[in-house]
Amino acid sequence: MFASTTEVTVNGITLRGHQVPGQRKILTLEALEFLAHLHRKFESRRRDLLADRQEVKAKISRGWTPDYPEETRSIREDDTWQVAPLAPGLNYRQVEITGPVDRKMTVNALNSGAMGWMADFEDSSTPAWENVVGGQVNMYDAIRRQIDFTTEAGKRYHLDPDPQDRIPTINVRPRGLHLTEDHVLVDGEPISGSLMDFGLYFFHNAKELISRSRGPYFYLSKLEHYREARWWNDVFCAAQDYLRIDRGTIRATVLMETITAAFQMEEILYELREHAAGLNAGRWDYIFSIIKMFRDRGPEFVLPDRAQVTMTAPMMRAYTDQLVRACHRRGASAIGGMAAQIPNRKDPKAHKAALEKVHEDKLREANDGFDGSWVAHPDLVPIAMEAFGEVLGTCPHQIRTQKRTDVTPDAAALLDVGATEGEITEAGIRLNIDVGIRYMESWLRGTGAAAIHGLMEDAATAEISRSQIWQWIDAGAHARTSEVGDARKVTRAWVQEMVEEVFTELSRTDGDRFDDARDLFVASALAEQFPAFLTVPAYEQCLSATAQRREEPTRAFAEAAA
Incomplete structure (x- = not known):
């Protein structure tokens, strides 16, 4: 029914994307009805949250400076609450590989030796229709260990044999709340890209993952307020109820990618607490957010060339230190940022320099208390594992040992843009x-x-x-x-x-x-x-x-x- 290249509408759901190989097992009527259920329940609130973002930006332009919310002081000062215990497959996260959900990357990520894979429908994936649907096909096949890929030149990629079934734990990153998917309409409105990516993955794979001693795990990107975390938590509850899966089965790691969210780390964990897995230092989007939110506030918020904005800049140190403190205070994992270097075996000098930079970056994160970090290339997995091993030894994480009680939440430090040298x-x-x-x-x-x-x-x-x-x-x-x-x-x-x-x-x-x-x-x-x-x-x-x-x-x- 939904495999045609022409526009089809059933039960208020309109599909108008061209046919993609494998889509028949993904774009089923049952799956799309699940998406429609989520859309009808949560789309109005999503739009309200986007409107709230615009108001916050307008306030900043008028001179308002973000701070820790007074209305949530009791949450921050309450020492008793914790997030849910670490879920199966999320206890040991020292090295996670990240990348788009194309078929070749999927195979390479699962063969990389990393503990986890952030399967990305967001910043590293172009939201072309064939990528959106094809990525879901790849996730479906990967979870069931039936994925391979052959290039036009005849080179075949397939999962390495592993009798102990030790492939990385998959965490899917749906698109952010600001993005829509206009190939799927519900009652004439484009569906949220967030609900599209989350919903299809959850509907088709949640029960299969549970049967394999894992779960439907996610990364949530570009949140700007704790109310957005509350929205996601409600989405999770509704989705689990729909499939009659226990609440708390879903786990989510939130990327701290916006300057406004940096003042609400504990509140975000609190809103998601039965589903929270941790926070991630999404460094590049975080820098972009600072520029975007304070772009019209004058010279004090102007940064130098992007290559000079390193993780040792005072504002970045404040951000990562406070992230580790918030996570470990509440029993959550603190995951470091992306190592963007690409190894180059054809150039030994450049290759060595890239590996050294990654080792230095990951060693800094481990010493700062992070429980794991990201790399973008399989060759960097052993380098990052070595760096974390130097600090953690045989311990899987530092949640109980690196509380960062030396760190005091400091609003001014988060906004000390002018102290960045360059x-x-x-x-x-x-x-x-x-x-x-x-x-x-x-x-x-x-x-x-x-x-x-x-x-x-x-x-x-x-x-x-x-x-x-x-x-x-x-x-x-x-x-x-x-x-x-x-x-x-x-x-x-x-x-x-x-x-x-x-x-x-x-x-x-x-x-x-x-x-x-x-x-x-x-x-x-x-x-x-x-x-x-x-x-x-x-x-x-x-x-x-x-x-x-x-x-x-x-x-x-x-x-x-x-």
């Missing part, structure tokens, strides 16, 4: 332009995680690239040029000149999307009004069902002419 440079602007355009070109072709200049870039780092440029222009910042002692005011005209210069240096191929990528990047970085997210207009213009239909007449005309 400078704005012309080279930094050019790098932001280059990375932003290259990443968006990859995104438009369906690849949401792209290796660029030795680093794994995703939507979060592209957001930093374009938002820094917007803020520097708005603040009238000056950038050091290549001339000794020279600095130049950052203006739209100058940045536009650099965009064209960088663009002409790109290597082009037939069928690439660089023209579209440049236009999208320029529109988000040089617009008078700041777009909240780069990928929202990109999705609406290029990947949505509406956009695909706009292209169909043009494509048909071109094919006829050819």
Whole structure:
């Protein structure tokens, strides 16, 4: 019924996506009715939460500074409450590999030797319809150990034999609350991308995971307020009740990716407490959030070139120290950030440097009290495991031993942007332009995680690239040029000149999307009004069902002419 390429509506549910291999076992009527149940129950509240975000941003623009909420003081001061005990498969999380949910990555992640895999439908996945549905097919097959992949060149990827069945514990990251999926309509409205990704995965796999001594585990991204955690908790309860699964079976690790959520870490754990697994230091989105929320508050909130904003900057130290304290005070896991370096075996010097940087980063996190961390490449798994092993020894985590009682929650420290050492440079602007355009070109072709200049870039780092440029222009910042002692005011005209210069240096191929990528990047970085997210207009213009239909007449005309 739902395998057609034409629009079909049944029981108020409209499916208008083209056919994707394997979708018959995913887009069943029963599964879509479950999505419709969640949409009808929670969509109105989701929209209210998004409206609340806009009000908070408006308050910050008017001069309000975030702080620890007074209305939740009793939660923070109550020493008695704890989150649920660690769930099966979430006791030992020292190294988790992350990446998109394409078939090759799925096989490589499960063979990586990591303790966990963050299967990402969000920042490292392009939300093209074939990725959204195909990713669910891959999750279904992976959980049942029936996944393999053969390239066009004939290379086969398959799960390594393991009689003890020790594949990484899967944690799925659905899209954020701000994203919608317009290939599926409920009562004429696009469904939330969050509910789409969560719902299909949970509906098809929850009981199978339980039978395998695991559970439906998730990462929740871009939360900005504890009320959003409450929304997710209610979604979890409704989903478990629908399938008659015990409440508390679902577990979620929340990415601390926004500056407003950083003042509410314990409240977020509290709202999710029967479903909470921990917090994660989503460092790149966190930096983007600081820029976005304070972009119009003047020079004191202007950061230097993104490469100079390291985890040792005072504001980043405050953020990670307070995260570990909050988690361990409440019995939750503290998971560190992404190691974005990409090993390069063809260049021994670069390869060694990448491994050393990862080891240093993970050793710092382990010494800070983190219980585990992320890597983006299988070759980095043993490096990260070695670093955590040096600190933890045979202990699976540090929840009981690293309470970080030396850390005092400090609102001013979280916002001490001006203490970040570094400078704005012309080279930094050019790098932001280059990375932003290259990443968006990859995104438009369906690849949401792209290796660029030795680093794994995703939507979060592209957001930093374009938002820094917007803020520097708005603040009238000056950038050091290549001339000794020279600095130049950052203006739209100058940045536009650099965009064209960088663009002409790109290597082009037939069928690439660089023209579209440049236009999208320029529109988000040089617009008078700041777009909240780069990928929202990109999705609406290029990947949505509406956009695909706009292209169909043009494509048909071109094919006829050819």
